[in-house]
Amino acid sequence: MFKAMLIKEFLLVSRDKHALAALFIMPAVFILIMSLALKDVFNEDKALIEYAVVDKDNSLESFSVMKKLRLNKMMHEHNISDDFKRPKEEGVQFIVVIPKGFKNQFSQADANNSALNIEVAADIGQNHLMLFKTQILSAVMQVRLDAINLAQEMQRHRDKNAPKAQKIEFDEKKMMKVHYAALEAGEKPTSTQQSVPSWIVFGLFFVIIPMSTIFISERKQNTLMRLSTMNVTLPVLFGGKIIPYMLINQLQVWVMIAVGMFIVPLFGAAPLTIGGDISALVAISLALSLSAIGLSILIAVSVDSVEQATTIGGIINILLGAIGGVMVPKFVMPDFMREFANVSPMSWGLEGFLDVFLRRGTLSDVLYEVFGLVMFGLVSLLIAAIIFKYKIRRVA
Amino acid sequence: MIKITNLLKRYGDKVALNHLSLEIGPGTIFGLLGPNGAGKTTLISILNGLTQYTEGEVSVFGMPLDKNLVAIRKRCALIPQTLAFYENLTVIENLNFFGGIQNIEKAQLKKNISYAVETNRLSSMLHQRASTLSGGQKRRLNIAIGLLNDPDILFFDEPTVGIDPESRNEILETILSFKKANKTVVYTSHYMPEIEKICDEVAIINAGEIIKSGTMEQMLNNASASQVIFEIYETPLETLEMLSAQGSALSVVDSMHLLLDEKSSQAVAKTLDLLENAGIMVKNVRYGTTTLESLFINLTSKGRRDV
Numbered sequence: 001m002f003k004a005m006l007i008k009e010f011l012l013v014s015r016d017k018h019a020l021a022a023l024f025i026m027p028a029v030f031i032l033i034m035s036l037a038l039k040d041v042f043n044e045d046k047a048l049i050e051y052a053v054v055d056k057d058n059s060l061e062s063f064s065v066m067k068k069l070r071l072n073k074m075m076h077e078h079n080i081s082d083d084f085k086r087p088k089e090e091g092v093q094f095i096v097v098i099p100k101g102f103k104n105q106f107s108q109a110d111a112n113n114s115a116l117n118i119e120v121a122a123d124i125g126q127n128h129l130m131l132f133k134t135q136i137l138s139a140v141m142q143v144r145l146d147a148i149n150l151a152q153e154m155q156r157h158r159d160k161n162a163p164k165a166q167k168i169e170f171d172e173k174k175m176m177k178v179h180y181a182a183l184e185a186g187e188k189p190t191s192t193q194q195s196v197p198s199w200i201v202f203g204l205f206f207v208i209i210p211m212s213t214i215f216i217s218e219r220k221q222n223t224l225m226r227l228s229t230m231n232v233t234l235p236v237l238f239g240g241k242i243i244p245y246m247l248i249n250q251l252q253v254w255v256m257i258a259v260g261m262f263i264v265p266l267f268g269a270a271p272l273t274i275g276g277d278i279s280a281l282v283a284i285s286l287a288l289s290l291s292a293i294g295l296s297i298l299i300a301v302s303v304d305s306v307e308q309a310t311t312i313g314g315i316i317n318i319l320l321g322a323i324g325g326v327m328v329p330k331f332v333m334p335d336f337m338r339e340f341a342n343v344s345p346m347s348w349g350l351e352g353f354l355d356v357f358l359r360r361g362t363l364s365d366v367l368y369e370v371f372g373l374v375m376f377g378l379v380s381l382l383i384a385a386i387i388f389k390y391k392i393r394r395v396a
Numbered sequence: 397m398i399k400i401t402n403l404l405k406r407y408g409d410k411v412a413l414n415h416l417s418l419e420i421g422p423g424t425i426f427g428l429l430g431p432n433g434a435g436k437t438t439l440i441s442i443l444n445g446l447t448q449y450t451e452g453e454v455s456v457f458g459m460p461l462d463k464n465l466v467a468i469r470k471r472c473a474l475i476p477q478t479l480a481f482y483e484n485l486t487v488i489e490n491l492n493f494f495g496g497i498q499n500i501e502k503a504q505l506k507k508n509i510s511y512a513v514e515t516n517r518l519s520s521m522l523h524q525r526a527s528t529l530s531g532g533q534k535r536r537l538n539i540a541i542g543l544l545n546d547p548d549i550l551f552f553d554e555p556t557v558g559i560d561p562e563s564r565n566e567i568l569e570t571i572l573s574f575k576k577a578n579k580t581v582v583y584t585s586h587y588m589p590e591i592e593k594i595c596d597e598v599a600i601i602n603a604g605e606i607i608k609s610g611t612m613e614q615m616l617n618n619a620s621a622s623q624v625i626f627e628i629y630e631t632p633l634e635t636l637e638m639l640s641a642q643g644s645a646l647s648v649v650d651s652m653h654l655l656l657d658e659k660s661s662q663a664v665a666k667t668l669d670l671l672e673n674a675g676i677m678v679k680n681v682r683y684g685t686t687t688l689e690s691l692f693i694n695l696t697s698k699g700r701r702d703v
Contacts, residue, residue: 004496008482008489015484226480226541229444230498231469 001232005240012214013248019210023252027203028259049132051094052080052087057114059103061143066098068139075135087121094132095119106147116140190270196260197353198326201346203256204249204285205292205317211245212300212309220305234385242293242381249289253281276356280363284352287373291345294380301388320344348372397422397549397580398443403452405438405604412438414604415452420597422548425571425581427595429588429692435604436584440551443582444474456549470498473542477554479534480541483527487518487537490526495544505544512540515570532563539570549580556590568594588692600692616684624664626654626671627680639674646670659683 013019053069055062070077078092087095097117105114116136120129218224227237260272274281299316303309321327323337324344330337341347352369355361398420405413413435420426430436441447442454445465454461456468481490491512495505513519516536521529526537535555542550552571556564564587572594574581585591591598592612599609608615629652636648645658646667656667664681671678 001497001499004493007496008485008493011489012482012484220478222476222478222480223482225446226474226476226494227497228446229469229472229474230494230545231466232497 002236002240005232005236006244009214009240009244013210013244016210016214019213022206022209023203023248024255026206027199027252027256028263049075049094049128049135050078050092051075051096051132052078052084052090052092053096053098054080054082054084055098056082056100057098057102061103061106061147062098064143064146065136065139068142069135072135072139075132087119088123093121093124093128096136106144190272192260192264192270192272193275193357194329194354196256196272197350197357198321200253200256200285200353201288201324201349202317202321202326203252204288204349205295205320205346207245207249207289207292208296208299208313208317209310211241211293211296212303212313213306215241215297215300216303216306216309234388238297238381238385241297242290245293245296246286246289249292250282250285253285272357274357276359276361276365277363280352280361280366281356283363283370284349284356284366284373287370287377288345288349288352290377291349291373291380292377294377294384295345298380298384298387301384301391320346323347325350345373345376348376397424397457398582399453399455400439401453403439403442403454404450405435405442405447406450412604413442413449416601416604416606418599418606418609420580420582422580423575423578424597425575425583425595427591427598428582428584428601429591429598430584430601434601436601437553438604439601440474440553440582440584444472444551445469470545471547472549472551473545473547474551475539475542475553475555477557479526479538481526481537484525486523486525487513487529487540488522490537491540491544494541498545500545504546508544508546511546512543515543515573516540517566530563531559532566535559535563535567536570539567547579549582550574552581552583552585554585555583556585556587564590622657622659623684624656624659624667625649625680625682625684626656626667626678627682628652628654628671629677629679631676635674635676639670639676642670 013023051069053066055066066077069075078090080090080092080095084090084095087093095118097119099114099117101114102116103114118133118136218227224237257272257274262271265271295316296313299309299313303312321344323341324346325341326346330341330347348369352361352366352373355365355369359365398418400416400418403413403416404411416435416439428436428439438447442449443456443461445461445468448462456464457471459468461468482493485493488509491509495509500508513522516539518533518536518540521533526534529537539552539555555571556567559567568590571581571583575596581594583591583595595612597609597611598615599606601607631651633648633651636651636654640646640648640654645656645663647655647657649655654667654671656663668678668681
C-alpha cells in the first residue's frame with residue numbers, strides 16, 4: 001500500500017514542470033544571483049569607497065597622506081581636475097580637498113586654517129561617511145606619527161648622546177588581530193559561505209507549492225474520497241506525502257550545495273565548503289524538511305483551492321524568510337527584530353546550516369535547532385490532521 | 397446483499413434520509429433515481445462508509461456496516477462522478493497505484509488489472525497519460541480503477557455525465573457485462589433511458605424517502621395508474637395528431653405509443669373504436685406509464701407539490 005503511495009507521489013512531482021522549477025531551478029538561480037550580488041559585501045579587499053583628492057598644498061605631507069590612502073584596499077581613488085564638479089557628477093562618493101597650508105598643521109598647534117575639506121555625495125549614509133572619515137583620520141595620523149618619528153631621529157643625529165627614541169607606529173595589522181570564531185587563523189568566511197545556507201532554507205520551504213497543489217487536486221477530484229473507500233488511513237495518506245517530499249528536499253539540499261561548490265566559482269565567486277560534520281548537515285536538513293512539509297500539509301488542508309494554496313503558501317514562505325533572516329542577515333536587524341526572528345522555523349534552520357557551514361558545527365551543535373524544527377513539523381502535522389478530520393466530518 | 401432498515405440521516409435539523417428501507421439482491425443492477433437533493437448521494441456515501449448515519453440498520457453481505465467497514469470495503473467499489481485519478485500518470489501507472497494501495501496480492505492484482513483493461517477497452521492506451529485521453533476513455537479508466545479489487549458490489553454515481561452517446565453506450569454495455577459476472581451494481585443517473593436500458597430494479601427517492609420501487613416491469617405496468625397506454629404499429633405522427641384532436645384525453649407519445657389520460661372501460665373501448673376506424677393496428681393495451689421519465693416526473697413533482 002505504502003509503496004504505491006510513494007511511487008505515485010514521485011511520478012506526479014517529476015512530471016510537474018512548475019514544481020520542478022520551484023524546487024530546483026529557482027533556488028539554484030537564487031544562489032547564483034545572490035552569491036554574486038553579495039560577493040563584495042564580505043570582501044575586505046574590495047573597494048567600498050570611491051573618492052578623489054584635489055591637492056592644493058602640493059607638499060610632502062599632502063603627498064604622504066594621499067599615498068597612505070592609496071594603500072588602503074577599501075578605497076579607490078579617481079583622478080579629477082582642480083575645477084571639479086559635484087561628487088556624483090565626478091563618479092565618486094567623496095572629494096577631499098587638501099588646502100594650501102595643510103603641511104603647517106604638522107608643525108603648528110593651530111590647524112584651523114588647514115583643515116581638509118570633504119565633499120560628500122548626497123546619497124551617502126552616516127555609517128559610510130564615518131567609515132571614510134576614520135580612514136582619512138588614520139592616514140593623517142600615520143603621516144603625523146611618521147613626522148614625529150623623523151623629527152626624533154633628526155634630533156638624535158644632532159645630539160649623539162640623546163637616547164634612541166622608540167619608533168611610534170600606527171599599523172592596524174600590528175595593533176589588532178582579527179579572528180573569525182570557529183575558523184582557522186587567517187581564514188575568512190566567504191560571501192558564498194554566508195549566503196548559500198539562506199537560500200537552501202528558502203528553497204526547501206518552496207515544497208509548499210507542489211505539495212499543496214497536488215493535495216488539493218486530489219481532494220477536488222474526489223481521489224482522496226476514493227482512497228478512503230479503499231481503506232487508506234490518514235497516517236498512510238500523510239506518510240505517503242512526507243517521505244517522498246523529504247527525499248526531494250534532501251536532493252534539493254545537495255543540488256544547491258553542488259551549485260555553491262562547483263557552479264558559483266565558475267562566475268568568479270568563492271566556492272562553498274562544508275566546514276562542519278556531514279551528520280549535522282543531514283540532521284538539520286531532515287528536520288527542516290519535516291517542518292516545511294508539516295507546514296505544507298497544514299496549508300493544503302486549510303485552504304480550498306489551488307490558487308489559494310499558491311498565494312497563501314508563497315506569502316507565508318516570503319514572510320517566514322524575511323522574518324527569519326533569510327533575505328536580510330539577522331546581524332543587521334534591530335534588536336527587537338532579531339528577537340522576533342525566532343518565531344520563524346526558517347531562522348532555526350538557518351542557524352543550524354550556519355553552524356555547519358560557518359562554525360564547523362557538529363551534531364551536538366545543531367541538536368537544539370533540530371529539536372525545534374521537528375517539534376514544529378509534528379505540531380503542524382497534528383493540526384493538519386485535526387483540520388482534515390473536521391472537514392471530512394463536516395462534509396459527511 | 398444490501399439491506400437497509402429504517403435508515404435515518406440528519407444534518408443538524410435537516411433530515412436527509414427519512415427512515416428509508418431498501419433491499420438489493422445479488423447480481424442485480426439497481427437504479428437509484430431522484431431529483432437533486434433527494435438523498436441519493438447521502439445514501440451512496442453511507443453505503444461506502446464515507447458518511448455516518450443517525451439511526452437504523454445497514455448490512456452488506458450480511459454484515460453490519462458500522463462494525464465491518466474495512467471488510468465490506470474490500471468487496472465494494474465506488475466509481476465517483478468526478479474523474480478520481482491522476483491526470484499526470486499514465487493509464488497503467490494509475491491502475492498500478494490504485495491496485496497497489498489496496499494491498500492486493502501481486503498475481504491477483506495482475507489478473508484484476510487485465511480484467512479491468514479488457515472490460516474497459518483500455519489496452520491500446522496503457523502508456524498514455526490520463527490527461528491525453530478523450531472524455532469517454534477517461535470515464536472508462538474511472539470505471540477500470542473500480543474493478544481492481546474485483547468487487548462484488550459496484551456503486552456508480554452518474555458515470556456517463558458529459559460524454560458522447562457512443563461512449564455512453566459503450567459504458568452501459570460494460571455495466572451490463574457485470575451482471576454476467578454476477579456483480580451487483582447500484583447505479584444513480586439522471587438519464588432515465590439509461591436506467592430503463594440496464595436496470596433490473598429501480599427505486600425512486602425524493603426528499604429522503606423511497607416513493608416507489610420495484611422491477612422495471614412493475615414500475616411501468618401498474619394497474620393502479622390513472623393512465624392507459626396503447627402500443628400500436630408504427631403510424632405517421634400527423635395521422636396520430638389528427639386522431640388525438642378528436643379525443644381530448646388522448647395524447648401522442650411517439651409514432652408507436654398513445655396515452656389515454658383516463659382508465660374507464662368506456663373510454664378505453666371508445667379509443668379502440670377510434671383507432672380501428674382510422675385503420676391503426678393495436679399491439680397491446682396496458683395500465684401504467686409510457687416511460688420511466690414520465691413516471692419519475694409524475695411522482696417527484698407530486699412529492700414537491702405535497703411538500
